[in-house]
Structures are given as structure tokens and as C-alpha cells.
Amino acid sequence: MDFLRPASWEEALAAKAEHPTAVPIAGGTDVMVEINFDHRRPEYLLDLTRIGDLYEWETGERSVRLGASVPYTRIMEDLRGELPGLALASHTVASPQIRNRGGVGGNLGTASPAGDAHPALLAAGAQVEAESVRGTRLIPIDDFYTGVKRNALAPDELIRAVHIDRADGPQQYSKVGTRNAMVIAVCAFGLALHPESRTVRTGIGSAAPTPVRAKAAEEFLNAALEEGGFWDNGKIITPSVAKQFADLCAGACNPIDDVRGTASYRRHAVGVMARRTLTWTWESYRGTATRTEGVA
């Protein structure tokens, strides 16, 4: 096993082009576990820890460009306002030690359906900035997950950053695990209200071969909100709408029975989380809307 240590991003891209089987490593919270357990012996490890850019983020007017290696701790502490869904997701990642090292780039690279960041990225509508010696491209998150632990990256590409729109409305994230901390998701759910576009987006984790959106649920809810003029009148979402949304979210799952939980439970739990996160975000939106009206 060769250990490649590029000093710059350009060197890293060159190394990845030369050795497409090289496995990038930054926080090492996934890769090192696999190596330590002898589950994986890559020919090359591509150490990205010398590339300082990857640990930085830029907050633009509309979006945040989040370096692939920005640790979850930073997202929790410094990006709560801009990226509330991802910040909540970051809270649920493993332990403080892991959150100090791991970042979103690793979650995306591994592309496990249980990665904690995925539902939040799906709900927010993120784009993955992938780069190779051939050039840069932005991959919409909806197209990123291609199979169990597979993603849309070409063999010579590296993840440089993730572009995530700054929240224009409330976002929520829930994760079910069988203990109260340091647990792999049995299933997870992210939801973001986008008042500017008058849409709702969702993300589901650990309940299908890949992270998925509940598209039928989103379409149903978008239509229901539009029809009822909810975005303007800020009325309470009726229980029947919430229930149908929850059922459609549960229906978007394609889970399995495994040692962490049953398929039936996962479907059920996604439905409960969908209903609750919709209520929380909508109540928060109504509160904001009411206040705005009061001021106007």
C-alpha cells in the first residue's frame, strides 16, 4: 500500500489521474476503520490532509461553498444559521472525536445509505463540486448517489467542495438509532422548506439502497400548500395533509430487514419523522410569516 501525500490540490488531481484506484483519505473515520479491520487494502491511499483549502468554507450571498474536509464540528458551530439542516445532521454524527475529524466529503465519497449528511444535502438541494485534471463539474445531489456505496464520481475525480444554498426557510433533520448518541442510523429524514421557490424538499437515509428523496410526497405537499394558499396565509397544515405526506414519505422507502432494524419499522419511523419535521418546520415558518406580517 503506497501512501501518496500531495502538497496541493493540483498535485492531488494529478495523483488521482495517475492512480485512479487511489482511495482519498482526509479525516480517516471511514477509511481507517476498514483498513484496521482488514476489510480493505487499497493499492494507494491519497492523503488530502495537507490541502488547507479543503478545510475552509466561503459564505456567498446565496450559497455556501463548503470544503470537502470541513469537520462536522465546524458545521455545527459556525454554519447553524446558513445550513441548519446540515448542522442538525452533523450533531448526530458519531462522537465528538469523530466530528472533529470527519467531513461531508467523506460521507459523499463513501456514499453509504447510512451517511448522516445525505438526507440534509438532498433536502437542501446541494451540488457536489467534483474535479479532475480534465476539469470541474457540479453534480446535482439528486444525481450523485448511483447505488449502494456507489456515486457519480469518475475514477479520476476528487470531491473538492459542496455547494449548498443558504437556508431561505426552516430546515429539520431527525435520525433514529437505538441509543441516544453515537449510533449508526436505523433511518433518517431531512426536510427543508424553500419559501422563495415555494417548494419543500426531503431526504431519506438508511431506508433504501441509496439516500433518496420522497418525490411523490414533495409533489403532493407542494400542490397542497399551493392550493390552500398556505405559503401566504401561514395556516396550520391540516392533520390529514400531514398524514398523507408522512404516508407518501414512508412509501418512498425501499428498506431491508437487518440487524439494526426491520424494514417495516424503518418505513413506519420515516413516516413519523416526516410528520414531525413537517410540523416543526411549518410552525417555525408560520411564526416567521406572522412576525413579518406584524411588522409590515
Place this chain on the structure above:
Amino acid sequence: MPGRSAPLGTPTKVTQGSKTKGGIGESTLRPDGTLKVTGEFAYSSDMWHEDMLWGQILRSTTAHAEIVSIDTAEALALPGVYAVMTYDDLPTDVRNYGLEIQDTPVLAHGRVRHHGEPVAIVAADHPETARRAAAKIKVEYRDLPVITDEASATAPDAILIHDNRTDRHSGHVDHPNIVHRQPIVRGNVEAARERADFVVTGEYTFGMQDQAFLGPESGLAVPAEDGGVDLYIATQWLHSDLRQIAPVLGLPEDKVRMTMSGVGGAFGGREDLSMQIHACLLALRTGKPVKIVYNRFESFFGHVHRHPAKLTYEHGATKDGKLTHLKARIVLDGGAYASTSAAVVGNAASLGAGPYAIDDVDIDCVALYTNNPPCGAMRGFGAVQACFAYEAQMDKLADAVGMDRVEFRRLNAMEQGTLLPTGQAVDSPAPVAELLRRVKAMPLPPERQWLTAGEAADVRQLPGGLSNTTHGEGVVRGIGYAVGIKNVGFSEGFDDYSTARVRMEVVGGEPVATVHTAMAEVGQGGVTVHAQIARTELGVAQVTIQPADTQVGSAGSTSASRQTYVTGGAVKNSCELVREKVLELGRRKFGSYHPAWATAELLLEGGKVVTDAGEVLADLVDVLGDESVEVEAEWRHRPTEPFDLRTGQGFGHVQYSFAAHRAVVEVDTELGLVKVIELACAQDVGKALNPLSIVGQIQGGTTQGLGIAVMEEIVVDPKTAKVRNPSFTDYLIPTILDTPTIPVDVLELADDHAPYGLRGVGEAPTLSSTPAVLAAIRNATGLELAKTPVRPEHLTGTG
């Protein structure tokens, strides 16, 4: 019983050394506490020796199969490999080992009986080379049908897990796939049932728990010039290991020198051998030091677990709430090898009625041989599984009678003098009703603690914690109670002794005591307690605790809550013998100077010989001079006797330990997630030798009980008998966010049979914690919940 006036018991009075600082009753600190918390403690896996090799074990990938062939050629050819050994390479005819029954092959011979059984061992100059070499060993298996439960084990045509049994239980079991059976029959259950106004039944299932100790199995074997071997090892009982290791190596016991090295914890999981023999074999074969370190994955296969159990219980009560009878059947799954299954059967059966007065009892308990992972000792040892069942029954029965659940228990609680179903009288304080009263009287934690003034809900106080699954929706509080009884020390006629060597001499102008035992310090606190006892008994400030090794006699196992009692008792006894010798020395040297040497009761206090009236007769420094006074002596608790094989009658136990819990839980009833808010405990400890250490034991035991209530379970595939979750990713143990507030109320009612009146402490809190949490979840959800651990599926009907 409520309202009774008889005193429950009295505290111990100590005269000798009562003024000595750092003596018994004080909360002295563990020497390794800070090191462990800061990560600086040297565990056995941290040992290093120049030129050492690394050992690796190849384990079976299937649970039950014939071994058709083993080809080691490729492994041996790998550069860096020094040795590959299989069954055929074992040096003597002794090729099995075992704590009670020698049924466990050092390396598999012709057949593997469980997933992860050792088949071959490798020594290489690098751990990765050793792993690679092990992977190159070709084992051809021919799969056999797996036996996974009572039906498949006892079917008439069942494959026998062990052929031609000759062990002491083989004669009285109904089927060779039953390790041991112990009925306990007292009174007449059929007649008593006629008197019952209410009869409740239940079938309960207890999952397989892992000890999940810190510091996976590891050790270093160093070959010696005399042909022997020095083994540095983290274990629970050095001399028991020695007795099993030496014959396999073909060495006399004095050529296998064992020294304790850094242990993280044990909880029963280090009572059986793990890599001891393998490391020694490789060291003797290669002539080089060999270190073996399991990783966590291997550790799940490297030690026995808590027996999973199926328990069928029937209780009756009269309409005024008095228990009439108990009929119970307990089936423990012992897995592929016996380990301590037989003793676990004895415990589960004899304590199967719990801490209640019941005259008419019929309990039948068996342990099975199956192809599941071997099970043996774990904190609570059979009493845990029974407590889970009888406490669920007590709630059901109280509800049937229409009584308060705590009052129902108190009405039926045993007391000093009550006969156990074994016919043995409880001959020391048994404050069962009082413990329940105390735990119920503690203030309840406030409702809806997650509501913080005007802010968003504090999710850390809610089920799901920072996973943010509820802000209070669906959350229902539940409260549950439980109480349990655990025996202390080895039962059923076992010669349960310990040995202590104590020396007193002058070092640097000060009297110093040195205590040497073979006691394994696995976290129980003996390391502080021995020093405290020596200070109290010898009146000195300085005590040196020697490392535990086999250069002193056996201390017995660090298990069964017995070490403070038995090795503590041995240290006390040896100190008393030293004290007599020191006083004798003093009389010889100074007796003529003061009549009190001959007439007064003499004490050692503050480094001096004093009379009981406080008059100083001499400095110990002067009494001892250049001499050192040393005693090594064995010490035994009172003897017990085996249970009758048909009736289970007999004076089987030494002592009992009682604890009661009240659990307060918040349950997210929609998601099936549980947050245990508080687990209050009241326990009688006889005499608190180290109060801080005792509270730590109670809190730790309580938390381990919580683990099996809501998350901990080794999941074995019933079709293949393979372990599905051998990692901390999927075998979950409580984190600090899962650990509730644990207020502890300690009683000290002396047991006159025990040193200082003390009781073993470590296990009792593990018993009642689990059923208390289950009762609280039942209280919140209204569900029956007959299985532990409770999973979200069980609470949401999505299993």
C-alpha cells in the same frame, strides 16, 4: 413487612485500627483511576518485548461442521511466519480445557461446534503477516445441521454436541445435549395452587449479553531458559488459568509463571481461557516471546457471553396478596461448550423464586449444549435472567390482586430467617422490604424536564437525544420497580478459599506492610480495599500492594461478588496473624518494661503498640527492628453443600446480596425510543469498606442492567448459528447520554458471618436494574414486553 418493629440489623463496630487514616470505611482513590480516564493506563495489549512475535488465531467461519482437511503449507511459506500449529501439533495428550468440564478443544479436532472456534494458530514477525498467513490456511469444512434451541437440541435424533460424555452431570441429564439439570422442589405446588385466588403465567425471553469489557483479550508469553514460560496476562483468576494451561503444555505448574497485567474490565468474560494456551504454545514452539491481542471483532468470539434464556413462570396469590406458589421452568442456552453453565443452572434454579417468601415451589432449570456461541459467567450469573422473569410476574400478580406493586412485593418479601426454596434459611439481614420502601420514597425527577424556559425543547432530555426525533410528541413517562437476590461467593460445596501473604517490616524508618495476593484486580476495587484492611489491622500508614502473580497461593476468581469477602477476608486474617506475631515480638523485647504487655488488650495504632485504653507501649519501629514478620495463609468462608439433584435441597449458598431499583423512563411511543431518566437504587452492603468504590460498583452494575434492557444483544442467526453483530457498531452499549442519574442509598447491616459484616456488592445492582426499566416501559406503553432487550420494533408493532 410494613409496620414491623424488629430491628433489621446492626452496623459493624471496629476497634482495632479505627483511628488509622486510610483504613476501612474511607473512600480512598484507585491508583489507576486517573490513568484510565486519561488514556495512559498500560493495558495487557500494550506490552512489548524485544524480538517478540505476534500470534494470530484462525477461527471457524461456520458454526457446525466436520473438518475435512487443513492445509497450512501456503501459510508456512509466507516470509515472516515462524510457526503454524493445528490440533496435530499439540504437545501432549491433554488437548481440552474447561473451567468445570474439560470439553473445550485448545484447537478444533475434526469438528467445529460454534462460529469463531479456534482452528489453527500462527506466529509471525508482524501482526499483519500473522493475519495474512492465517488467511492462507485452507480449511475444508463439511457443514452439519445446526442445533440452536431446546427443540433441536433434545430431539431424539439430534446430533450430539459432545459424544461419550463422562462429566459429573452426564449421568443425571435427560439428554446428552443438556449440560446440567437442577430441579428445586419444596412443598406441594398442586395443593398450593388450590389456595390461590389469582394465578398469573408468563413466558419470558432474555437475550445474549456481552461483557463488553475495556481492553480486549491479550497477553505476552515469554519462553524461559528452564524450559518453562512466563505469561503476562489480563485475566480473572490466575490459578484457574494455570491449572488448565500447564497440562496442555506438558509443564509442571511451577514452570508456568503467570503475572497479572493491565486489565480493563472482566464481568465474567475473562473467567474462561482465551489466548493463554495459544500464546504459550507458540512461544515454546518458536523459542521467542509471543504476543496475542484480539481486536474487538475477535473479542466477541473470544469469550463466553451471558446465557440467553427462556423462562416460563406461574405464580399464584390469595386475594389478600400473599404468594401461594411458584412453578417455573428455565432453559439456558449454554452454547457449544460447558464453561460455567452448570453453576449458572444452580444459581438460576436456587434463586429462581427471588427475594420472596414462597413455601410451595417447583423450579426446573436446564442448560443446553447448542451450536450457538458458548455462554458462561457474566455479572449476575443466572440470577439476572430469573430476576427479569419473577419481577415481571410480581407486577402482573399485584395488578391481578389489585394491590400497589411495591406494597405487594413488600408484603411477600423474605426476611432474616425465611427459607429459600432450597430449604436453606437466610441467616443474615434480608432488608428486602426496606430497600423497596427506600427506593420508592426517593423524590421523583421533575416531569417534562426537556422544557426549558421559553426555549426550544432540550433534546438531550428526550428519547433520541441529539438525533432530534421528538420535541415531546408521543412521549410518555413510565415508572417501574424491581428487587433481586444474588448469592455471594462460590456455592454448592465449592472449596472457595483465598490466600494472602502479609509482611511487616521497617523501611526508611517507618513501619510498612506489604500485601501479596493473586487477586485479579479487574475494577472491583480490591487494590484499594487490601491497603485499607492492612492499615486498619496493622495500624500503619504505608502499605505496598504487590503485583498479583502465581508466586503466592490462589485468591480464587474475581467473580461472584466474592473478592472483598474472600481475599479481603484472607488479607484481614493474615494481618491478624502478623499482628499477633508482632505483639509477641514486642512482648519478648519490651514485656518487662510495662505490665500492660501482659494484661491489656493491645492494638496497633498510628505505627505504635497501644493499649485499648490508649496508652502507648512502644513504637512499631522499635518492636520490629531489623526483623520482618511475614505470614502467608489461606482463608475460607464457611462451607456450603451441593444441592440435591432431585429436590434441590441443601445449604448451597454462603451469603446474599440485595438491591432494589426504581426506574423512570420517557418513551417515545410512536418511534419506540426510550430514554431512561433515572435509575434509583437502594442496596445493603453489610459494611462499606470503600464507599466511593461501592457507589461506583452500584452505578456500573445498574448501567450494565440498563444495557440489556434497551439495547445490548448479540444477535445469532437461528438458521446458521452465526453471530450477526460482532462489533461496537452494531452491538450497542450505553453511552453517557444513555446513562441516567443514579441516586444510590446504601444500607450497612452487618452479616455476622462475614469479615467486618460486609456483603459482596458488584452483581446485585445488575439484577434489578433490567426488570425495573422493563416495568417502567410497560408502565408507559401498556405493552406486555416479555423479551429483553426491548427494541423499537417491539414498541411500535413493526417487528
